[in-house]
Amino acid sequence: MQYIYAMMFALEEINNSSTLLPGVKLGHHIHDSCSLPAWALQAALSLVGGDMPSCNSAAKYEEEKGIGASKGDQPVPLIIGGCNSVTAQIVSRLLVPLSLPLVSYTASTPSLSDKQQFPNFFRTMASDVYQARAIAQLAIKFKWTWVGAVVANNDYGLMALKVFQEGIQRAGVCLAFVETLQRENIVSDARRAALAIQASTAKVILIVAWYTDVMELFLQLDKLNVTDRQFLASEAWSTSSDLRQSTFSHKVASGVLGVAIRSSTLPGFDTYIHNLNPLLRPNDHFLKEFWEKEFGCSPGIATASPFASLPPCNGTESLWAVNNLFTDTSQLRVTYNVYLAVYAAAHALHSLLFCPDVNSSPGHNITCSFTNQIKPIELMEQLSKVNVTTPQGEAFNFQGADITGKYDLVNWQSSPEGQVQLVLIGLVNGFDLHLNESAIQWSTGSSQVPVSICSEACPSGTRMATRKGEPICCFDCIPCADGEISNTTGSTQCVHCPSEFWSNAERTACIPRQLDFLSFNETLGITLTAVAVSGVTVTIAVFVVFLYYRQTPMVRANNSELSFLLLLSIKLCFLCSLVFIGRPSAWSCRFQQAAFGISFVLCVSCLQVKTIVVLAAFRSARPGAEALMRWFGPGQQRGSVCFFTSIQVSHYFDNLSFTPDSVHIQWLSEVYTYYISY
Structure with missing residues (x-):
């Protein structure tokens, strides 16, 4: 009802204006679609078919309105309607071949912005892109990374969900579940969604649906005793007084945080509503029916009425004493959108009918077209060129099919009287969010922000x-x-410590490596020193014995030259262990590798040559053995040992640039290789 009279109020303002459409009167024709797309189609067809009554008549209203401008009796049709996105899509497609403009005041699905599909569609309601992005910003701002979603199973709910997902996908926010509500199966769908909410660990739930569907969902949640969820509301139900006044909603949905159509004021509209009287509007059958239902009496107009048996009114009845949704003009949201739609149509007609008079003062217009x-x-x-300032001083224009999104951020808060009131906590201008966090009352009943996460943030060290x-x-x-650390909460990877540092026990910081080395004062160092000295002593003793008996046949037969070289390499190997005792340095690490490697290779080379000589001696009795001994005589034996050892020496000279750590690692790998080969 309030939408009806917002349109009539705007029409009366325009008809009484001396600057906007002077001399032109706007009329209206109202049809009831009962929120059914089929009925909306029927209403639209009756309007464009020319079956229109006189311009000052009114019929029962629900959704579709026609506006006509008349100089004489010729109407210009323009439809204001399509109360929801589905209806608007159907009606708009029907009117495309006729190029008849459709202006909606509540259809918000983003797909209607497509001028290729809906070239004749305009709206004074912002696209859902704005509110979905605003809700996504709220989830990111309050660090809700685990959010459940319940949406209407139509273009309105599914497109809003898609935009919401696009807004959160780069911020680490995930959807715990997605449930859909179909109006034809609302009880079973609401039950399924309530069970999903109960089973999920998500504490924040986004709901994008019509308020009647949300009411059934809250009823099911009340039956399951689910009372600890924080709900994010779309504009379709965030301001619903029916929801706020229901007892089960108060139980399961306290602290709702929602997006609402921007509340605006219409100067004079409150007085206009309260001064309505069927005696002054004898053709307004809808007002007469409302009057009979509200006051329980008949205003005395002789028309058919479902309340024909009521006593006559005494004339003292007035809407000033009535306090209900119809007379409440404190927060005009959709009502203001209807008002804007009428003014947009009027300015489009004005631009079409009138031209500036260049010979007169600024602002004076002359007729430049004819209605026929x-x-x-x-x-x-x-309409697509409309760019005006409303009587409230607000700039208004269509950006393609859309207008810039302007929303209120509202919060359901409990009053001392136990009522749930709507409190303004912020604004949305386009994609900019302005929020007063201290004014929010959360579902917990306190100022503590609810936590909704799937996993706790990983502490430092993990x-x-x-x-x-x-x-x-x-x-x-x-x-x-x-050797790795993470010093922040929620790290995705660990960081390696520098080469001279190591991770602490908690893996939260890199600390200097503790320098551990063998000391001559430690038990292990003393033991190694004793073993090395004993080995050197025994080796020297054997060397002395071999030297003393070097002319004997046994020593000479054992290849005394290689035997002395082998004893020398063994002695060096024993002495190399002493190099590994004491504080290490870069050069000592390099010397340790070279000393042990060369000594060990020298030892193994001598053993290899001696083995070959023995094998050759055992084969000397075979035919052709003289050639074998000739190719492996004393000179060749000395040359083989020198060749093998020189390869190892050159290898270590090439690696003098190694760091102590890399030298130590290579030394270990080579020692392993030497022992395997031995």
């Missing part, structure tokens, strides 16, 4: 590891490996 020459496509073109087959918001915390 106006075509709907011309009116549609002028890293996140995603779980297979689950969203990135669900993860396990893995301790960092030795």
Whole structure:
């Protein structure tokens, strides 16, 4: 009802204006669609078919309105309607071949912005892109990374969900579940969605649906005793007084945070509503029916009425004493959108009918067109160019099919009287969010922001590891490996410590490496020194014996020259162990590698040559053995040992640039290789 009289109020303002459409009167024709697309189609067809009553008549209203401008009796049709996105899409497609403009005051699905599909569609309601992005910003701002979603199973709910997902996908926010509500199966769908909410660990739930569907959902949640969820509301139900006044909603949905159509004021509209009287509007059958239902009496107008048996009114009845949704003009949201739609149509007609008079003072207009020459496509073109300032001082224009999103951020808060009141906590201008966090009352009943996460943030010293087959918001915390740290909460990876540092026990900081080395004062150092000295002593003793008996046949037969060289290499190997005792340095590490490697290679080379000589001696009795001994005589034996040892010596000279750590690692690998080959 309030939408009806907002249109009539705007029409009366325009008709009484001396600057906007002077001399032109706007009329209206109202049809009831009962929120059914089929009925909306029927209403639209009756309007464009020319079956229109006189311009000052009114019929029962629900959704579709026609506006006509008349100089004489020729109407110009323009439809204001399509109360929801589905209806607007159907009606708009029907009117496309006729180029008849359709202006909606509540259809918000983003798909209607497509001028290729809906060239004749305009709206004074912002696209859902704005509110979905605003809700996504709220989730990111309050660090809600685990959010459940319940949406209407139509273009309105699914497109809003898609935009919401696009807004959160780069911020680490995940959807715990998505449930849809179909109006034809609302009880079963609401039950299924309530069970999903109960089973989920998500504490924040986004709901994008019509308020009647949300009411059924809250009823099911009340039956399951689910009372600890924080709900994010779309504009379709965030301001619903029916929801706020229901007892079960108060129980399960306290602290709702929602987006609402921007509340605006219409100066004079409150007085206009309260001064309505069927005696002053004898043709307004809808007002007469409302009057009979509200006051329980008949205003005395002789028309058919479902309340025909009521006593006559005494004339003292007045809407000033009535306090209900119809007379409440404190927060005009959709009502203001209807008002804007009428003014947009009026300015488009004005641009089409009047031209500035260059010979007169600024602001003076003259007629530059005739109503019988106006075509709907011309009116549609002028609508797309509308750029005006409303009587409230607000700049208004269509950006393609849309207007810039302007919303209120509202919060359901309990009053001392136990009522749930709507409190303004912020604004949305386009994609900019302005929020007063201190004014919010959360579902917990306090100022503490609810927590909704799948996994707790990993503490310092650990890293996140995603779980297979689950969203990135669900993860396990893995301790960092030795030599790695993470010093922040929620690290995705561990960082390696520098070469001279090591991780502490908590894996939160790199600390200098503790220098551990063998000392001559330690038990192990003393033991190694004793073994090395004993080995050197025994080797020297054997060397002396061999030297003393060097002319004997046994020593000479044992290849005395290689034997002395072998004893020398063994002695050097024993002495190399002493080099590994004491404080290490870069040069000592290099010398340790070279000394042991060369000594060991010299030892193995001598053993290899001696073995070959023995094999050759055992084969000396075979035919052709003289050639073998000739190719492996004393000179060749000495040359083989020198050749093998020189390869190792050159190898270590090439690697003098190694760091102590890399030299130590290479030394270990080579020692292993030497022993395997031996």
